[in-house]
Amino acid sequence: MNxxxxxxxxxxxxxxxxAGLSEEVKAKYRVLPRPPKFDTPAEERLHRKQRLAAxxxxxxxxxxxxGVAGHITARDPEFPDTFWVNxxxxxxxxxxxxxxxxxxxxxxxxxxxxxxxxxAFAIHSRVHQTREDAVAAAHSHSTYGRAWSTLGRTLDPxxxxxxxxxxxxxxxxxxxxxxxxxxxxxRIANALGSNKAAILQNHGLLTVGKTVDEAAWWxxxxxxxxxxxxxxxxxxxxxxxxxxxxxxxxxxxxxxxVGTAQAGWFQFxxxxxxxxxxxxxxxx
Numbered sequence: 001m002n003x004x005x006x007x008x009x010x011x012x013x014x015x016x017x018x019a020g021l022s023e024e025v026k027a028k029y030r031v032l033p034r035p036p037k038f039d040t041p042a043e044e045r046l047h048r049k050q051r052l053a054a055x056x057x058x059x060x061x062x063x064x065x066x067g068v069a070g071h072i073t074a075r076d077p078e079f080p081d082t083f084w085v086n087x088x089x090x091x092x093x094x095x096x097x098x099x100x101x102x103x104x105x106x107x108x109x110x111x112x113x114x115x116x117x118x119x120a121f122a123i124h125s126r127v128h129q130t131r132e133d134a135v136a137a138a139h140s141h142s143t144y145g146r147a148w149s150t151l152g153r154t155l156d157p158x159x160x161x162x163x164x165x166x167x168x169x170x171x172x173x174x175x176x177x178x179x180x181x182x183x184x185x186x187r188i189a190n191a192l193g194s195n196k197a198a199i200l201q202n203h204g205l206l207t208v209g210k211t212v213d214e215a216a217w218w219x220x221x222x223x224x225x226x227x228x229x230x231x232x233x234x235x236x237x238x239x240x241x242x243x244x245x246x247x248x249x250x251x252x253x254x255x256x257x258v259g260t261a262q263a264g265w266f267q268f269x270x271x272x273x274x275x276x277x278x279x280x281x282x283x284x
Contacts (some may be wrong), residue, residue, distance in 0.1 A: 030130070035211055035265050041078035048074040048135070049097045051212035051268075052084055053282040057275050059140055060092035062220065069141030071120035074212050075128055081105055083128055087114030096284045105129055119179045126185035127192065127208060134208040136215035145205035148226035152201050155225055158232055159247040162225035164218070164253035164263070169197040179203075196259075197222055214264035258280065 020114070038044035052074045059065060059072070070092070073083040073231045086095050101112030105128070107121045127137045154171050157163050174189035176184050188206065192198040196218055197207040205222050209215035236243050246254070257263065277284065 006126060012060045032262060032266055033269070034262060035213070038077075044077040046097075048077065048212055049084055049100055050283055051216070051272065052086075052100060052136075053095050053097045053274050054275050055138065055212055055216035056086055056092040056095035056280050058216065058220070058271055058280050059142075061275065062142075062223075063225065064140045064142040065092045066141035068117065069119075070137040071117055071124060072136065072140075072212070072216065073120065073124040073128065074136045075134070080104055082110060083124060085116060085120050085124065087112065088117040088120075096282045098284050122179045122185035123188055123206070124185075126182060126189040126205075127230065130186070130189040130220065131192070131194075131208060133210060135210050136212040137208045138205045138215045138219040139200075139204060140219070141204050141268075142219075142223045144227035144230060145199075145223050146203070147230060149199050149201050149203055149205070154199060155229055156243070157224075157251040157254075158229055158243060159225070159246075160254050160258065161221055162228070163246065163251045164221060164259040165197055165225070166251040166259065167198065168195050168255070168259060169222070170195045171199050171201065172203075173201045175200070175202040182213075196264075209264055210261055211265050213268035214261055217264045217268040217271075220271075 037253050038047065044246045054074060055072050059070065068089055071085055073085045076082045076084060082102050084100045086092070087101050090099060099112070099114065101109050101114050101116060103116045103121060104110050107116065107125070109116055122202050123139060124137050127134060152171065152173055154169055155162050155165055157166050170191050170193055172188050174187060179185060179188070188198065188200065192206065192208070196209065197205065200206055200264065205219060207215050207218035207222060209218060232243055235241070
């Protein structure tokens with residue numbers, strides 16, 4: 001079973017970004033697979049939970065875990081003022097469909113046998129309330145995202161992949177300690193704005209999407225983009241070679257292909273198939 005998608009960027013902006021593409025290229029991308037539709041909320045709920053469990057296993061596999069920190073959430077399709085999240089204290093590698101918990105915007109666990117991480121509630125409840133289009137949100141204390149966040153800068157368009165975030169990610173530069181207060185969660189949501197991602201200074205990365213697949217993929221590729229820019233800047237400093245930044249026109253063209261919600265969803269599909277084959281117990 002599978003789930004829906006779309007972009008956080010307004011459709012007019014997406015159309016403008018794609019304006020430079022030929023009709024032939026546009027036609028090719030229009031026939032790519034798209035997220036599935038569902039007949040019932042129960043089917044869609046199961047799909048979102050399966051994707052959520054798989055995303056946690058992938059985050060573990062890629063080393064995005066740091067103790068009990070980090071969370072990915074998925075809005076419930078029937079009760080949209082609640083969201084599914086990982087059980088607090090369970091390692092990413094042990095998350096499965098059956099131990100996910102459902103939390104409301106008051107911080108109460110309404111389904112499941114585990115407590116909720118206070119930071120997960122403070123950040124994600126505000127993001128889901130502020131961004132009605134965001135079905136899913138992902139945040140963890142990944143190594144390169146944290147390292148990059150200390151610089152207080154957004155990412156530059158240095159590679160094709162990072163162009164997925166061109167003019168579509170923000171910086172939250174007001175670190176106030178561990179996020180346990182709703183006020184700071186709201187400030188993070190406000191800083192995110194209509195973007196697909198935010199760099200939380202001295203903290204890490206946050207991504208959103210209209211599917212779990214999309215939000216998880218944006219996090220994975222943003223983490224790698226942070227790694228690439230850190231490596232590139234270190235090499236440039238050592239060799240005195242200037243970094244070659246992609247032009248605005250080229251970055252916008254790349255964004256129109258690699259930065260859409262459909263692209264984010266599609267990029268996650270091979271990873272989902274891989275992790276389910278390797279770790280089928282995640283579906284339990």
